[in-house]
Amino acid sequence: MKIADKDIPAILVALVIAVIPYWLRLPIWITAWALFFWGYAFQTTYRNWPLPKPWLRQTLIPFGLLGVLFSYDWALAGDTFVGMLAIMVSLKPLEIRTHRDKMITVFLSYFIILTHLLYDNSFFIALYMLVSVCITTAVLIHINHTSAGMPAHLKLSARIMIQAFPLTIALFILFPRIQGHFWGVFNPAAERTGFSERLSPGDISSLAQDNAIAFRVDFHGNIPAPDHLYWRGIVFWYFTGQSWERGNRAPTRQSPFLGTETVQYTISLEPHDKRWWFALDLPEFAPRRVRLLDDFSLTSWRRVTVRTVYTLRSHLAFHTGPLRFWEAAALELPPQGNPKARALAQDWWRQNREPEAIVAKALSFLKENGFGYTLRPTLLEGDSIDDFLFRTRNGYCEHFASAFAFLMRAAHIPARIVGGYLGGERNPFGNYLIVRQSDAHAWVEVWLPKTGWTRIDPTSAIAPARVQQGSAAALPPAERPIYLSSQYLATLYRYWKPVQFAWDRVNTGWNLRVIGYSRSQQQELLTSGEIMGASVKRILIGLLFLSAAIAMGLGVFYWGLRKSDLIQTERVQRAYEIFCQKLARTTRPRRPEQGPVDYGRQVAGERADLAQRVAEITALYVRLRYGCGGNEGDEKRLQSLVKGFKPGKKRD
């Protein structure tokens, strides 16, 4: 018969806690698979269920792995490996027999914790990581030292963790970083929302309900007015008849761009797995290893797979100069299609060739013909521009931008579509902007002889609230997010919002200081003694406070540990020793071999005045120490008697 192994439930707890952050990410069947086998492993210890035979386990593993490959469409990407890891880890507890198996499973648990950090670097996950490491370490202690209870192990594990903090922080600051990679990276976060090389109707409206953060912006000064917060990302030059494409014609800009109304800001860009970087209007120059194209969009050599922090200087007022020869692409249209729209634009052009007049006519056309701003537009058929302009007449920003740019080109005005974000939410706790995927937007830039490339946002003509209050407020009431449509939820949301902002502030600080700590900052810190504006002095003071806090925490832990760790007999012994020490000042000390009763008699002989109290303490001690344990009250009484025992000076 198998003897139940009490370590297995503890190991299972550590594994479950390590894997919990994955459960939203993994296919549901892998979660079910893991829970099933872990539940079974649990039952083998508690109900003595038989362990599956080795051949069964060895058959299950390949099936599980095939299942993972199938779930991920046979792609060998990061998610697939994580899924495979989950499959193998879920079967591991069923083959735990020896101490070695247990140790390896605990190490695996640490490894799982690590792999999750490839997906998520938030402050919350860091806290979760600490908790998870603490529990896993407690299990590690448990399998090496079973007799004490789990609470004591957790305490010890937390204590060791606190003791490890100074070394950890020192290593973190000083450990040499590398630039680039040792080997190729697979990107575990392959499925990101955001812009692609092509803009089709429906692309941006699909982002509208995605509350994920695109980037955060910290202005080195005042935040510009909302109608200036157009974050340019990608410029679409080519119209295929259905969608707009970016193409590759824009050359790298050779000279810095100069305008007026300069703003400087730092963007912390979330990974979106594409090459574009976002900038406010027209950036003056590109950050290192990024190209500033002649259409003022920024592209990096590498995909943005990790959070990236960069500082830019932009100009809000400018003149881009004459139209360059390659920018003739801004007039190209497919030879056929959308005849009604073409005819309309030609009409305007014939009436008045002044570009500004044509732009105004187009805007008023959109304003006056009952166009609606909606997330759920009627499906377009046939010639999409014609269908939109003359039949459905409702859509999201990409519909308006696309139709407007088409009309402009048909009226011989150079036009291009810009994809990016509009607006952002100001965080009152840190005075920075949070720009979300739901702020994604598309607008048009036309080239006018007087002003050069000029931004025209046709959406603002139909839904002015979009610019001032964000996309949610501009939508018709039925399409607004639920937290804005229900009275009750709206109240709740008002209270929730500050919490969210405060949390984002903490996270942002975390991202800037800890996650964003890089080789260059390390060098900066080590050479100039400054890092991101914080001097070494400030850091040292911070570390001092931190270590004081750690010392205090340690003291509390240590004290708590000593108190609870001594068993009753030891505490009793200790009290009696104190009693003897007190007596030794006034009478002959107790000889090592002298029993307590004998000693009590001796003291009574020397100091008759103490006899009664000594007898009481001795009797209590003998009962607690040599009797059947005594009870709580006896021990407390002994402690208080010893504490209050004051033999005084010896009288002659």
Next chain:
Amino acid sequence: MQAYTIRGKGIRFRPTGYGVLFGVVVAAMTLGSLNYNNNLGLLLAFLLGGMAMASLLHTYNNITGLQILSMAARPVFAGETAVYELQVCAEALPKRSILFSFQQSEAICQDMITRLPRRLSLRIPADQRGWHNPGPLRVETRYPFGLFRSMMYISLNIHCLVYPKPIPGPFAAVQNYALSGSQGGKELPGMDDFKGLQPYLPGEPVEHIYWKAFSRGQGLQIKQFVEPAGTVIVFDWNSIKGVHVEHKLSRLCDAVLKAHRFNLFYGLNLPGKSIPPDAGNTHRQNCLKALALFQTSISPVIT
């Protein structure tokens, strides 16, 4: 012996196999995190490394201040198991998961050692008569993580006396002769004639206790037997037939044990050593010790 307290000097540190594996895991985590520029991963790797380092301190603290209060072993017969009894305690803070072992013994694990002395016994099979030397005592701990071991060898110089293995045989093979001189006519403790009852004193053979008197509430009394005066026996080396030394010693050992059991007055005659006839526990031990150490060169100093 004096109490021995483990102090810093002489403690050896080694990572265990798991410690090495853990180091590899942490190194892999560090490399991977560096490669992915993942600072949080680095933080985790450094935290785990730092925790392993901090655990080293605990491993060290867990062995220093451990006290070996005493160690002793009762004599055994060859072929039996020598049992070394230790008394250990912790000087201040409790010690956990301490392994005690000799080279040939199985390790004994003490989960918790506090200030209260605790007794534990280590067993080693003793095959040869003479002084059994267990070698240094090995004290080891892997607490708390099992990644590092701190270990110390302590030479306590405690030995176990191993008597020859008794081989049963005819008791008559020994030579009887009369005791001469002053002891003649005295009554000697023996097994033949019942003399009377006497109050029991600790140390007297239990089989002589008169239980009927005890059950009547008259306390513990022993039945006394006497040997007719003047009869003593001496076990002589030359009277045992055979050439094998160990065999002869075993036979003599058996004779001594039997004589003691029968409460006889006996002596021992070995080449180079002779023990005059006497009785009692001390005499028995002297005789057995003489047999155990016969022609052995090892004579350890016992402190």
